[in-house]
Amino acid sequence: xxxxxxxxxxxxxxxxxxxxxxxxxxxxxxxxxxxxxxxxxxxxxxxxxxxxxxxxxxxxxxxxxxxxxxxxxxxxxxxxxxxxxxxxxxxxxxxxxxxxxxxxxxxxxxxxxxxxxxxxxxxxxxxxxxxxxxxxxxxxxxxxxxxxxxxxxxxxxxxxxxxxxxxxxxxxxxxxxxxxxxxxxxxxxxxxxxxxxxxxxxxxxxxxxxxxxxxxxxxxxxxxxxxxxxxxxxxxxxxxxxxxxxxxxxxxxxxxxxxxxxx
Ligand SMILES: Nc1ncnc2c1ncn2[C@@H]1O[C@H](COP(=O)(O)OP(=O)(O)O)[C@@H](O)[C@H]1O
Ligand SMILES: [Mg+2]
Numbered sequence: 581x582x583x584x585x586x587x588x589x590x591x592x593x594x595x596x597x598x599x600x601x602x603x604x605x606x607x608x609x610x611x612x613x614x615x616x617x618x619x620x621x622x623x624x625x626x627x628x629x630x631x632x633x634x635x636x637x638x639x640x641x642x643x644x645x646x647x648x649x650x651x652x653x654x655x656x657x658x659x660x661x662x663x664x665x666x667x668x669x670x671x672x673x674x675x676x677x678x679x680x681x682x683x684x685x686x687x688x689x690x691x692x693x694x695x696x697x698x699x700x701x702x703x704x705x706x707x708x709x710x711x712x713x714x715x716x717x718x719x720x721x722x723x724x725x726x727x728x729x730x731x732x733x734x735x736x737x738x739x740x741x742x743x744x745x746x747x748x749x750x751x752x753x754x755x756x757x758x759x760x761x762x763x764x765x766x767x768x769x770x771x772x773x774x775x776x777x778x779x780x781x782x783x784x785x786x787x788x789x790x791x792x793x794x795x796x797x798x799x800x801x802x803x804x805x806x807x808x809x810x811x812x813x814x815x816x817x818x819x820x821x822x823x824x825x826x827x828x829x830x831x832x833x834x835x836x837x838x839x840x841x842x843x
Contacts, residue, residue: 582693583696587721596702600699601616603697619640620699630665640668651692760828
């Protein structure tokens with residue numbers, strides 16, 4: 581049976597899709613069979629982040645409408661053979677799709693995979709319900725900003741109405757230089773405010789932003805390491821968190837972070 585994990589946040593643009601993709605890549609590299617399911621129907625972009633748009637024949641709406649079997653809508657990753665994406669469709673009238681429909685698709689994939697990662701849309705309405713309903717674990721993605729944390733708090737409350745047995749937190753886009761200069765909210769404070777176990781911290785990484793706009797998969801050594809630790813924490817329950825401040829410590833680090841402020 582697969583672990584079915586939804587990536588959710590309330591707020592848009594905090595990194596759900598990015599983390600869904602990179603976590604999936606790392607789990608597949610560990611040897612697990614992974615499906616990334618795009619349930620952001622209408623504003624889907626998991627296909628772009630995973631660089632599979634030119635190979636899509638069927639999508640999740642085709643499966644739901646009975647036009648193909650679930651496995652026909654899976655696109656295998658070019659580099660990692662145990663990694664698949666089930667894309668969604670941008671032009672479909674999504675109001676017809678219910679959480680039960682998504683669950684039905686997932687049930688048919690359940691025995692063939694170890695992980696089903698569900699990419700949830702922003703908001704807390706029908707799209708949120710559709711993505712959360714079939715999951716049994718949730719990763720709440722936040723950035724160190726008040727609006728993101730407030731939305732995450734709302735989402736965590738709403739998740740109590742679902743059959744979610746485990747909830748954990750990923751703090752994304754953390755800047756070590758700002759942390760050490762006291763200009764960014766400390767991760768400990770975010771964890772305390774939201775009162776969930778911390779699964780991972782992902783640094784701000786220009787390469788992620790650039791690779792998304794180019795349709796490539798590039799990341800810095802730092803964020804690659806952070807995603808590796810996140811996948812290990814999720815898989816084996818370890819609690820290793822990436823330290824975003826390490827290269828800004830000591831004399832050279834001090835100069836780096838203060839130089840950065842002035843460029
Ligand atoms: N750690 C990061 N560092 C730099 N840019 C990031 C990071 N995480 C996400 N982004 C960028 O932020 C934007 C929104 O990310 P995305 O994953 O699409 O968010 P969501 O799915 O929550 O709407 C994208 O352009 C992505 O490249
Ligand atoms: Mg997204």
